[in-house]
Amino acid sequence: MDSPLFNEREKAAILWAEHVTKNTAKFRDDVFEKVKKAFNESEIVELTFMIGYFNLRNRFQDSLKIPLEPHSGEKKLKDRSVWADTESLRKYLQFVLDNWPETFPDPTPDD
Numbered sequence: 001m002d003s004p005l006f007n008e009r010e011k012a013a014i015l016w017a018e019h020v021t022k023n024t025a026k027f028r029d030d031v032f033e034k035v036k037k038a039f040n041e042s043e044i045v046e047l048t049f050m051i052g053y054f055n056l057r058n059r060f061q062d063s064l065k066i067p068l069e070p071h072s073g074e075k076k077l078k079d080r081s082v083w084a085d086t087e088s089l090r091k092y093l094q095f096v097l098d099n100w101p102e103t104f105p106d107p108t109p110d111d
Contacts (some may be wrong), residue, residue: 009038012035012039013039014029015031016035016044016047016048017047019031020051021051041071
């Protein structure tokens with residue numbers, strides 16, 4: 001990306017978002033090295049989480065035809081669309097955080 005509108009850190013974040021979204025990041029060590037120059041390890045984890053979260057959210061909303069902007073008073077739109085209850089979503093995400101394990105099992109087999 002050669003845009004003068006973004007600094008090098010922003011360009012690295014956009015590049016990473018593109019490859020995480022396309023699921024090509026795992027094959028692109030060159031991309032990871034660029035990101036690693038702009039972000040520390042914790043920031044890369046957080047950035048990757050947020051990219052994944054918004055990818056999930058986009059697919060979820062698109063699949064259920066949930067519009068980005070709510071319409072006044074409507075609870076349903078067409079056959080499959082439902083309005084997201086933001087308070088329920090907040091409570092669910094808080095539950096996930098509150099119950100997040102302190103440690104995770106080693107992914108390598110003990111064989």
